[in-house]
Amino acid sequence: GGAAVTYTANLKDQPxxxxxxxxxxxxxxxxxxxxxxxxxGDVAYAxxxxxxxxxxxxxxxxxxxxxxxxxxxxxxxIIWASLYHPAEDVCPFCLASLQSxxxxxxxxxxxxxxxxxxxxxxxxxxEYAINYPFIMSINPYTELGTDRCIRLASLFSLFLLxxxxxxxxxxxxxxxPLGIPFFMxxxxxxxxGIVALVSPxxxxxxxxxxxxxxxxxxxxxxxxxxxxxxxxxxxxxxxTSMTVFLRDIDYAVKFYATGAFASSEAVAxxxxxxxxxxxxxxxxxxxxxLQQCIRRFYDAPRGSNERLTHLLNAFKYFLSLxxxxxxxxxxxxTVDFSVISLWEPGKIVWFTVLVCSTVYGYxxxxxxxxxxxxxxxxxxxxxxxxxxxxxxxxxxxxxxxxAAFNLVGRVAWAFTIVxxxxxxxxPRAVSTTTMAAIEVLRRAQWSLLRLENEYTSNAANYRxxxxxxxxxxxxxxxxxxxxxxxKLAKRWWSLSGATVGLLNTGxxxxxxxxxxxxQ
Numbered sequence: 001g002g003a004a005v006t007y008t009a010n011l012k013d014q015p016x017x018x019x020x021x022x023x024x025x026x027x028x029x030x031x032x033x034x035x036x037x038x039x040x041g042d043v044a045y046a047x048x049x050x051x052x053x054x055x056x057x058x059x060x061x062x063x064x065x066x067x068x069x070x071x072x073x074x075x076x077x078i079i080w081a082s083l084y085h086p087a088e089d090v091c092p093f094c095l096a097s098l099q100s101x102x103x104x105x106x107x108x109x110x111x112x113x114x115x116x117x118x119x120x121x122x123x124x125x126x127e128y129a130i131n132y133p134f135i136m137s138i139n140p141y142t143e144l145g146t147d148r149c150i151r152l153a154s155l156f157s158l159f160l161l162x163x164x165x166x167x168x169x170x171x172x173x174x175x176x177p178l179g180i181p182f183f184m185x186x187x188x189x190x191x192x193g194i195v196a197l198v199s200p201x202x203x204x205x206x207x208x209x210x211x212x213x214x215x216x217x218x219x220x221x222x223x224x225x226x227x228x229x230x231x232x233x234x235x236x237x238x239x240t241s242m243t244v245f246l247r248d249i250d251y252a253v254k255f256y257a258t259g260a261f262a263s264s265e266a267v268a269x270x271x272x273x274x275x276x277x278x279x280x281x282x283x284x285x286x287x288x289x290l291q292q293c294i295r296r297f298y299d300a301p302r303g304s305n306e307r308l309t310h311l312l313n314a315f316k317y318f319l320s321l322x323x324x325x326x327x328x329x330x331x332x333x334t335v336d337f338s339v340i341s342l343w344e345p346g347k348i349v350w351f352t353v354l355v356c357s358t359v360y361g362y363x364x365x366x367x368x369x370x371x372x373x374x375x376x377x378x379x380x381x382x383x384x385x386x387x388x389x390x391x392x393x394x395x396x397x398x399x400x401x402x403a404a405f406n407l408v409g410r411v412a413w414a415f416t417i418v419x420x421x422x423x424x425x426x427p428r429a430v431s432t433t434t435m436a437a438i439e440v441l442r443r444a445q446w447s448l449l450r451l452e453n454e455y456t457s458n459a460a461n462y463r464x465x466x467x468x469x470x471x472x473x474x475x476x477x478x479x480x481x482x483x484x485x486x487k488l489a490k491r492w493w494s495l496s497g498a499t500v501g502l503l504n505t506g507x508x509x510x511x512x513x514x515x516x517x518x519q
Contacts, residue, residue: 023129067154074161081168097182098171100267102429103248104186104255105164106436108193110245112156113437114238117444119149124448128392130455131468136231142207152205156196163189183261190252223291227299230454230462234447236292239285240320241443244416244436246281250274279328282417283321290317306461309368316364319357320417326350327418358414365406370449371459372399392452402445409442 035046123146125132133140144152163185169175170182196204218225218232219239239246251274255261260270293314300306326332330346343351366372376386387399412435453459455468 064150064154067151067158070158071154071161074158074165077165078161078168081165081172084169084172096267098168099427099429100255100260101167101183101186102433103251104190105160106245106248106433107252108156108160108189109433110242110248110436110440112153112160113440114242114444115149115153115156117440118447119146119153121444121447122146122149125451130392130451132451132455134468135451135454135462136234137229138211138231139207142211144205144208148205156193159192160189186252187256190256219288219292222288222295228292228296230460233292233460233462234450236285236289237450238443238447240289240317241413241416241439243282243285244432244439246284247278250277250281279324282328283324286317286320286324286417290314290321293317313364313368316357316360319353319360323350323354323357323414324417326353332418354414354418358410361413362407362410365410365446366403368459369446369453370402371453371457372403372449390456392456393448399449402449405445406442409438409445412436412438412442 031043031046035041035043039045122132124130126146132138133143166177167182167185170177170185176182197209200206212235215231215235218229219236222228222232222236251270254270254274258270260267293310297307297310297314300310326346327350330350332347332350335351371388373385374388375384387396391399393399415431415435416439454462
């Protein structure tokens with residue numbers, strides 16, 4: 001018969017957030033014993049049999065560094081173009097043209113910010129062994145991972161920054177290299193994004209894109225489709241933070257379809273039609289989340305407390321929808337507290353709903369999504385709460401910082417769900433972009449604590465069991481590292497690397513030529 005091996009790591013007496021190094025040591029001992037008994041001493045094969053294969057760490061730092069170096073030069077070009085002061089500000093080479101085109105650039109900018117954030121989020125999850133692929137039903141063999149996320153984000157950042165540098169230089173100087181109209185630059189960037197999104201199998205991480213498309217489809221059919229999983233819940237929550245991005249897609253399509261790029265008069269006509277559809281687009285993510293809550297209410301056992309939880313969660317999204325509808329119907333575009341006594345009753349109702357929605361959402365984040373507080377038996381009667389005892393991240397200060405920044409982010413979120421924007425004295429392009437970026441950063445931080453809470457307590461009851469398999473550290477996985485090393489030796493001198501290098505050099509020189517030729 002076969003030999004039996006039992007290896008028990010003495011982890012019961014350790015803190016809840018067990019150090020990664022101790023788990024690595026325990027796993028290494030088990031792998032060596034398994035290799036000795038079952039794989040004829042082949043540790044690499046034993047690792048492939050035992051470990052939960054997971055991509056961790058940057059496998060091609062040179063390639064990523066090269067892309068980021070190109071981004072640095074692009075940022076310098078943008079700064080130089082911004083400091084250039086034209087003799088005349090005559091449209092179409094004027095500030096108005098720049099502001100009208102910013103929403104088109106945000107179509108790629110917002111997902112790009114989120115991609116960088118997601119790379120950082122999963123890096124933290126891996127550092128603290130939070131098994132997010134298990135919780136989110138992600139195939140660990142096909143997911144992007146930290147390395148691929150950063151590579152993809154670096155590549156898109158390079159294209160975005162250099163494209164914007166050329167566009168900004170053309171708008172500020174009035175010089176269009178090769179006779180290419182400046183409004184073609186953002187259009188080219190949109191086409192590049194669309195091609196990457198719909199490219200066939202074998203390019204731009206097709207399996208990851210297919211998985212995301214399947215998740216989005218399940219979100220759309222949530223009321224009548226299959227049961228809601230945690231990954232659909234999570235992605236729909238992220239979409240509620242991307243309302244500006246969704247509105248920008250609508251704007252970009254109309255911007256080029258109607259020819260609004262041609263003149264300021266055409267942009268004014270576009271605004272009249274755009275603000276009719278913007279509230280509907282803004283409401284889509286909250287509507288989907290509301291439908292998910294209703295579906296989960298229906299699936300929950302009758303008479304259980306879980307049903308009440310889903311109803312309370314649904315009310316949160318109902319408040320968001322109500323704030324969006326009131327702002328759109330009555331055209332509330334500014335918040336001026338100096339004349340608050342002159343506010344009409346409708347505006348007071350709208351602002352009250354907006355504040356209630358923000359406070360309700362923040363409270364839900366702290367108490368339900370994060371489960372940050374628990375009752376303390378020895379606390380003061382006026383505040384019988386304490387920071388929950390079971391925590392993954394070792395620093396208490398992080399939890400307090402997260403709670404404070406989440407409040408700031410929730411305020412920014414409140415402004416993003418108002419289709420018109422509410423900062424009357426700031427250019428809309430500046431205020432909307434800033435608020436949208438803050439909200440995306442808030443959602444990334446929210447993700448760290450949301451999945452931690454789901455990992456430790458099965459907070460939303462998406463799993464039938466509370467326990468989650470431990471995700472082991474596999475950065476030094478021998479077999480995987482050997483397979484990657486063969487590819488890395490060729491990748492630096494590959495055709496794609498040479499193309500990016502030529503692009504960096506050519507576009508940098510072109511941007512500098514455009515700027516200095518006009519001085």
